Amino acid sequence: MQPNIFPLYLALLLASLLTQTLSAQTPATVVEDATRIRAMAKAAPKLPLELTLLKVTPELELGYVSSAAADSQGNFYLLQREPKTDAIIVIDPMGKLLRSWGKGFFTIPHSIRLDPAGNVWTTDANTSMVYKFAPDGRKLLEIKVGGQPFTTTSEFRGTTDTGFASNGHVYISDGYGNARILEYDKRGKKIREWGRRGNQSGEFRLPHGIAVHPNGNVYVADRENDRVQWFTPKGKYLGEWKFAGRVFSLAFSKKGELYVSAQPRDVAIGSEGWIFKVNDRDGSILGRVDGAGHSINIAPDGSILIGKRPDQILLFSPVK
Numbered sequence: 001m002q003p004n005i006f007p008l009y010l011a012l013l014l015a016s017l018l019t020q021t022l023s024a025q026t027p028a029t030v031v032e033d034a035t036r037i038r039a040m041a042k043a044a045p046k047l048p049l050e051l052t053l054l055k056v057t058p059e060l061e062l063g064y065v066s067s068a069a070a071d072s073q074g075n076f077y078l079l080q081r082e083p084k085t086d087a088i089i090v091i092d093p094m095g096k097l098l099r100s101w102g103k104g105f106f107t108i109p110h111s112i113r114l115d116p117a118g119n120v121w122t123t124d125a126n127t128s129m130v131y132k133f134a135p136d137g138r139k140l141l142e143i144k145v146g147g148q149p150f151t152t153t154s155e156f157r158g159t160t161d162t163g164f165a166s167n168g169h170v171y172i173s174d175g176y177g178n179a180r181i182l183e184y185d186k187r188g189k190k191i192r193e194w195g196r197r198g199n200q201s202g203e204f205r206l207p208h209g210i211a212v213h214p215n216g217n218v219y220v221a222d223r224e225n226d227r228v229q230w231f232t233p234k235g236k237y238l239g240e241w242k243f244a245g246r247v248f249s250l251a252f253s254k255k256g257e258l259y260v261s262a263q264p265r266d267v268a269i270g271s272e273g274w275i276f277k278v279n280d281r282d283g284s285i286l287g288r289v290d291g292a293g294h295s296i297n298i299a300p301d302g303s304i305l306i307g308k309r310p311d312q313i314l315l316f317s318p319v320k
Contacts, residue, residue, distance in 0.1 A: 174207070
């Protein structure tokens with residue numbers, strides 16, 4: 001288990017947010033791109049989803065809920081950053097606390113995903129540890145990605161997200177400090193990796209989210225390059241879509257529908273943004289939800305679930 005180094009985490013987080021805010025003020029093209037993505041959002045129809053703000057009862061002291069996921073029973077798994085509280089919180093559809101675990105495992109909890117079998121996967125954006133848990137909290141596997149470059153900047157240095165292939169393999173985006181995608185088998189053995197820092201095809205500037213299409217292709221939210229790229233299961237570049245703004249996360253629904261979260265660069269992270277439903281054949285925008293999603297998951301019933309600063313959980317459910 002990792003030691004509590006919350007002061008280090010807080011310093012890194014504040015420095016990172018400051019760096020991102022300052023960079024968003026220049027150049028003039030940032031304003032132009034922000035105008036474009038707002039126009040794109042305005043032109044997209046609103047999806048027929050209704051918003052519910054989830055609350056945990058009994059009330060817990062929560063930090064930033066960086067990610068949230070849902071299981072087939074309608075329960076929600078939250079990953080949060082208050083070190084005095086368990087990192088992983090499980091609540092029922094009414095918000096009632098069912099169980100929790102993970103205190104001391106994380107330095108910067110980043111994303112939480114449920115694989116097709118219902119197992120819980122998490123990433124740590126500082127230590128590069130990836131954990132797999134059973135739904136009841138038993139640790140089943142840990143992957144120490146490693147290869148973290150030494151840095152004295154505000155980069156977190158670690159992993160960002162996980163995606164799952166039908167053969168049981170897991171893909172990991174390693175975006176803070178590195179700029180690569182890694183593939184591991186079901187036992188945690190590394191199979192391959194690809195990518196490097198840059199803005200050319202197959203390169204990344206902070207791969208922040210990852211998801212696997214039902215056909216097996218791997219989709220990556222290349223955050224600071226404002227785009228989604230996709231690859232064959234073995235890492236061959238296939239294509240990309242530009243979004244004129246930071247692309248944070250993406251996810252496929254049970255039906256294979258693609259959702260992408262993005263936000264303009266001229267505002268602070270988390271203050272404005274949208275979740276776009278995207279046609280995965282041509283990249284056209286089919287609809288939108290208003291809300292900045294650091295990490296998005298799609299529940300089995302088609303609901304969109306995101307964490308939000310400082311301690312909120314937003315659920316966008318199909319209108320009945």
